[in-house]
Amino acid sequence: MPGKKDLHIESSGQLCIYCGACVGMCPLNCIYLDETRITFDERICTRCEICVKACPVAAIEIG
Amino acid sequence: MPSTITTDVLVIGAGPAGSMTAKWAAMKGARVLMIEKRQEIGSPVRCGEGMSKSWLPEVGIRPSSRWINLEVEGARIFSPREQAYVINEKHAGNEVGYVVERDAFDKQLAIDAGNAGVDVKLKTAALSLLKEGRQVVGARVKEYGETYDIRAPVTIGADGFESQVGRWAGIPTNLALRDMDSCLQYRMTNVDSDVRYCDFYLGKVAPGGYVWIFPKGDGLANVGIGVQCSQIKGPGEARKYLDAWIANHPAYSKGKKIDMVGGGVSISPPLKQTVADGIMLVGDAARMIDPLTGGGIANGCIAGKICGEVAAEAVELRTPTKEFFQKYEKGWRARLEEKLYRNWIAKEKLCSLPDEVFDKVIEALQSIKLEKLSVHNILKAVNQTHPEVTREFAELL
Structure with missing residues (x-):
């Protein structure tokens, strides 16, 4: 997506603990939690990086 | 078209606030259906597992060894220099009294709801709200892969910190960064914690939050941290701060981690609005967590009782409107x-x-004996010896 940095949510379980902190804190409600999967809506996300701060275990990176 | 079932009150989420709301609505005569997206109520646990006990009779919860690990005498607040201020349990905030097994506690509340006549569906997630104009009239759900509609005059959003229901209903629940904590906790064994106390460590070990130790007996304890999001600079800082704290405390650095949980906690002022036509929010979804202690169970249950009673009344009177729900809004x-x-x-x-x-x-505080512990009394006490410290707090004095 032009003009947007890459947002990567590691939700395969190597880092992610599926706690939902990112989901609850996303101001645009564009992160979704299944029991074993976290996804986000590329079209809505503005890369505000709140989820990066919310995540207690560094499973979300922006670059 | 998906098939449809009907009920009087649909409760979305089977945590403590949801079960409590469901139970009280059923006890007041409503048909209640409570849905839970997970396969098991109460699991996985996302909580420090400390709670006070004074509020339990008010909402009809009987203490039971099935969910109480141990009873603590009080709390110890540690300054950055690790001087302890000891607070007797009766005067402490909402987090001290019992250390509990949250999964067993949540299950007990769901059992109480079931025994009161509430129907429960597991593995059932809400996908969206059903609306007629501005009136919420239930939810579209997915149960074990099958999508269908549940129509109900009253819908309750009890779906926790990551609540979707409130947002779908158009109730503003977004929080400022400074009003949220990023939390992480390990359950650790082989640690030396004092089972008489829940411990809290303040200062830059946990910027804007604290490190907590909730002992569970036999060398077991929950060791966790909350860090204010506005003070977080990079990825994964909650874990970095917690690991650093543990490394610096030999009583814990020798421990073994056997469990790890995380989550977000709101530390916000009360929401301006928790109801809309056909819908009420309760518990963490309504941002009812105590912003000082981070505890949400007691407030969720207390509001849940009021919410359930108002829900049943709205069904009986056929008045599931925003105006009628002011009774809940004002009550909580x-x-x-x-x-x-x-x-x-x-x-x-x-x-x-x-x-x-x-x-x-x-x-x-160490040098003073307080009659009753409250923010006000603490500030008054500190004001006597360190007026320069309390100057900033003048409006609370």
């Missing part, structure tokens, strides 16, 4: 709002205090 606010607001102000001030000031405050 009368019971909880003043303290939530005061504690939010106190949190706002405390979050910005440098370590030296925390040290002075704890020092001052």
Whole structure:
């Protein structure tokens, strides 16, 4: 997506603990939690990086 | 078209606030259906597992060894220099009294709801709200892969910190960064914690939050941290701060981690609005967590009882409107709002205090015996010895 940095949510379980902190804190409600999967809506996300701060275990990176 | 079932009250989420709401609505005569997206109520646990006990009779919860690990005498607040201020349980905030097994506690509340006549569906997630104009009339759900509609005159959003229901209903629930904590906790064994106390460590070990130790007996304890999001600079800082704290405390660094949980906690002022036509929010979804302590169980249950009673009444009178739900809005606010607001102000001030000031405050408290522990009384006490410290808090004095 032009003009947007890459947002990567590691939700395969190597880092992610599926706690939902990112989901609850996303101001645009564009992160979704299944029991074993976290996804986000590329079209809505503005890369505000709140989820990066919310995540207690560094499973979300922006670059 | 998906098939449709009907009920009087649909409760989305089977945590403590949801079960409590469901139970009281059923006890007041409504048909209640409670849905839970997970396969098991209460699991996985996302909680420090400390709670006070004074509020339990008010909402009809009987203490049971099935969910109580142990009873603590009080709390110890540690200054950055690790001077302890000991608080007797009766005077402590909402987090001290019992250390519990949250999964067993949540299950007990669901059992109580079931016994009161509530129907429960597991593995059933809400996908969206059903609306007729502005009126919420139920939810589209997915149960074990099958999508269908549940129509109900009253829908309750009890779906926790990551609540979708409130947002779908158009109730503003977004939080400022400074009003959220990023939390992480390990359950650790082989640690030396004092089973008489829940411990809290303040200062830059946990910027804007604290490190907690909730002992579970036999060398087991929950060791966790909350860090204010506005003070977080990079990825994964909650874990970095917690690991650093553990590494610096030999009683814990020798421990073994056997469990790890995380999550978000709101530390916000009360929401302006928790109801809309056909819908009410309760518990963490309604941002009812105490912003000073981060505890949400007691407030969720207390509001849940009021919410359930109002839900049943709205069904009976056929008045599931925003106007009628003011009865809930006013009810929970009368019971909880003043303290939530005061504690939010106190949190706002405390979050910005440098370590030296925390040290002075704890020092001052050590030298005084307080009749009743409250933010107000603490400030009055500190004001006597360190007026320069309390200057910032003038509006609370």
